[in-house]
Amino acid sequence: MVRGGAGEMPAEGKGAIVVMQTKPSKGTGAGPVMELRLLGAALARRPDGAALTGLGAKGLAVLAYLSMQPGRTATRDVLVDLLWSQGSPDQGRASLRQELRRMKRAMGPLFDQVIETPGGQIALLPGSVVTDLERVETAYASRETSGLSALIDSYGGPLLSPLAVPEAVFQDWVAARNSQIEAAVGDGLLRLMLLDESAGRLDRAAAAARKLLDIDSLQEDVHASLVRIHVAAGRIPQAKRAVEACKTLFEEELGGPPEIDLDALIPDARPARPSAPAPARTAPERAARKPAPDDRPLVAIAPSLGQTRECAVAMAVAEAALEQLARICWMRVRGTAALEASGICVADLARAADYAVTLRVEIGEETAAEIVAASRMGDAASVAARRLAMAPGGELSTAVGLGRALAGALCADLTELETRAALAAPSADSAWPRLMRARGLVMHGGPRAAETARALLDPRARSGEADAAELCILALSHLEECWSGWSAGPREALFRGRELALRALRRAPGDPWPQHVLGLAASLMLDLDSARAHQLRALTLAPGFAPAIGEMARLLALAGDADEAGDWAARALAAAPGAAEAAAWIRAPALARFAIGDWEGALECTDRALALRPDWAQTRLLRAATLEALGRSSEVARTLEPAAKILSRISVDAVRLAHPFADEQRIEALVAPLSRVAAETA
Template sequence: MIELNVRLFGGFEVRRSAGPIIVFSTRKARALLAFLARHPGQPQGREGLAAMFWPDSAESEARRNLRQALKLVRRALADRGDAIIVSQGEALLLEPSAVEVDVDLFERLHEAGTPDAIERAAALYRGDFLEGVNLADGPFADWSLIERMRLHEHALDVFSRLLADRLETGRTESAIDMALRLLALDPLQEHVHRQLIRLYLEQGRRGSAREQYHVCRAVLERELGSPPEAETERLYQEIRRCRVELPASASEPSTQSASSPPSPAVDYLLTRPAVAVLPFVNLGRDPSQTYFADGLSEDIITALACWRCFPLIASSSTFCYRERGDGLHDIAAELGTHYLVDGSVRRSGTKLRISAHLVEVATARYLWAERFDLDLHDILVVQAEAAEKIVAAVAPELQQAELRRIMTKRTEEWSAWDYFLRGWSLLNHFTTDDNARARSDFEQALRLDPAYSDAFMGLASGYLRDLFHDEAAASREEALARGLTAAREAVSLDPNSSAAHHALGTAYTWVEDYEAAIDETELAIELNPSNAFARMALGNRLDLIGQTAEGIAQMRHALRLNPRDPRRFNFMRFLARAHIALGEYETALRWARKAVQLRPEQPDLHFRLAICLAHLDRTEEARAALHASERLRPGFLESRKRWQPYADADRNEHFFAGLRRHGLFGQANSAP
């Protein structure tokens, strides 16, 4: 019967089965158990143990110290009658039937080598052997280092096998996760960098592919003093030939700190997992640059607070860990957090490299990691720009991590927060059926907490998104009225919520009150400059009223803020339309193709692609795109004949001019 669970990967932790963590009174007691746990059932001579842990003591004194340490271990484990640590004359061993040790199980699974065994082995590897803990010096430390290196090599093999499997079976997203895990273990694997670049390209994420190339190049130059291999350089040239250029935004990044006082404390917020931002580490040679790292950490905390989704630990609590050197698990336990944001800053002349990570503490998994290379043209602007980009990426990743967590819970245990998360995830499917299911979740959240602003915001979004689908045309007025009412209620309950003001701006857009729509959306950005979706919405609404160039700048800024946003196909949908308005048809076509690549099941995206192609006189391709729209949703093209995206008749005429010029608008059901 298993009595103990011992974790040696990513630290040191001993628990009773389904019980609390066991605390040992001395480092040597912990080290003794760790050594015995490395190979359960394998006898270890007392003489050798005494020499390992007390190499500088006389033999008699070392044996006496061993007996004392053994006594402390038995007392902590409540081990009576040699049930866990067995004495066999001059040897000690850990009873294998009484313990489960992650490293031992990992080795057996790795040796078995079956696909299922390799998957299970990967799940066990939560960091290097005894990572971050100093149990004993001397021979034990030397032994620990050798074991760490050997197990590290086994972990590389495990994740390499999993990457090969994901590539062979075409599971791109999972393959990206495996490649990132491999590079976290050994960043000098240039072939893995190349595989990751190709995977990003497969997803249409050319920006991520370019960034990965630069990461690879920097690592090789820093660690080996050598440039990338010729194959890597050829791959980079391929990226450059196919790139989409994003000119700088017309507006400077916001340097405003969100200093608005928080809304009154809400009970449901206190039930959510907290996040802490640790002080970023200054890796440069100049110690005075620590002030920049501290300022960046403060800005990230301030910007994350604007999302109003997670409890945040104040910097006065997190900055004390700069000098203490605690492990992430220890920090999280002390602060009561589930997620940690950490990173580093390295300055060289006028160049600045910032690395940032989001860690899920329970699994020791990096949920997100990114590097940013910036020019120090203005220190405060750069600091604000970096914080804005980091938070724009981290906040959605936190929600995705929480969604994965709640899906393992029984529904009867769900809180209002859990229902909101699932509802928000369903909205991102952009179908009428999932919109209805999302509204049901938001309504359930409101039954649990009638004053939950985000649930009203989600409810408003659910009704308003129905307006994109012609199946809802019969109830259009009702959907619009309910959406507007719910959005106003969300703002009333939390006037400082960026998401609520964004939803209200969307409602005003649908009733064609563009002045109110833009006012609300600008306020959403003022409250949360990292809200990429609100910035995209502002760009869209500026285009609708004829301020297209400024609108495009805002939408491109939104894409730079969070190039991984699952809703970014919307950014591209609206960018395509805006570039058509300016007569920039080739650029519009590139955006339309990228949108279709991301969400090929959306008929409107194929329709916009057809409009771009028709403007370029690529008639047969345009006809094929129209056919795809109709195939995905019969009757879609007939409904689009009534669509007037702009309030200005001349702009609408220009938008559809290509389709009309080639006689394609009446060919909804014709084969390509």
């Protein structure tokens, strides 16, 4: 109960619309005099807890609608069309007048402190009303987990549900707004869950996961995240119960089990009722990713033996790295247990595996560090080395984050090695070299290279044999046409890329790569909310998945959120500094600075990005637009000249697709240098 001010709402009636009179002052005075709870069951209560039954469903609907409008005002005609559209306009206006009289009787003196009716308008007095939706929007906009965490308690359920107002126009409005609210809340809760899980705040991460499942109980990836969080916290019984609850739900709702193998997320877990003895089961998403099981390189990971405490931490790091690599890396990944089951001891690691990765942990009095070495079979050449610092205390929780970071770095390093080897080879006559060659052509080549990549992979796609990895590379080859402006028909390339990504998702629903590629497609379709949602879905499947983290940085940059874009870009670069996409992640802060008009900051960031990838035409275009904004037009030609040939093939539509800034003026500023290129190459 609130006493003497607009504090917390009563505990009873969770999820209701709550009307509370805090003091008998005018709404324009100090502080609000009414609080509306819009999210959840429609209900109004007085400060003493008594229900305002006389207010009625349409009275609540009027208050809710006004509170959600710009300026908190609406014309009488709009309210009539919304709530009394079945009769004539005159009948509707009469019904509205009658409803206002009913509201005044039910609310008493509170009515005049909240509502004014000047002429043809009906409005809430400025400052008179606060809503739970405002708190939800504030929480969603927060960059900090402390702010995002308010979503767990503030979100009470679907908007105005159930409110008995049968008008179709009103129900359509509620459905549309509720869809927007649920998408925003889901986005925020996903961010909270991922950030808390990576930071070891596992109780709150689990609460965020449960709240997400309250919104949509059929989110397989969130069920998987909840199981993974319980396992990380050592709550194996809860993890097993979560698995069984998910299986039961999916059987009841969809008539079959979830696509993701949840049992595989629990150490030593077995299905509760095995039908018959069977070989060891491989997770569906991992099996779907195999281009050719005997063809892919084997990456073996083993912790070095040491003191008991150090060994425990090293084993936890190895386990987390194995889990992450199995999801994000297209190679075969094995740990100590799997190697020993195959008759391979740790001493024979370098002989048995294509890449042997060893982990060693040193723990001092105040600090701890993990030392990682990866060597290639045959010449034992060192291909990756990492020394990662850990905070003192809570080593096992920290080790999970270190393992995921290690997986991201190793995946990028080893994949780039394999890609370079495939590109250097005279031919690609088996599945794995073909995949890596196609990847290299798409990531590092131009339009002809993309066509060559498609020629390598299209036959398997047409025959239906392509796995998720091949379909994702094919999809990226088409999306790159839109992004880079190579195609005369960018829209057609976009929809082809999206269709291939959807096929990949159907083939491997537990794989983060299809979600990531679908997010790229959504951003090119200018649906940035969906783009963010797909990247967050990818991160629920594989926390620390650097491509999704980097793309989140770009999406935040386009919205002008410079600080958060910089944070996400730094996380992506820390996770996989050797990734082919790293230049795009460095470019994200430049986009953010450009979006907010920080020209000096944008120039500094573009220079860093060009130092890494001087051939990126879109980055040169961004630098040229920044120089124009700084009044340094004389330097524009020199910036554009190295990429003039590529820029001459880029259309205005392609630039717009790749840079959907929230501010239209920024898009126009970025497009302007293309006119100079066109004039000089004509």
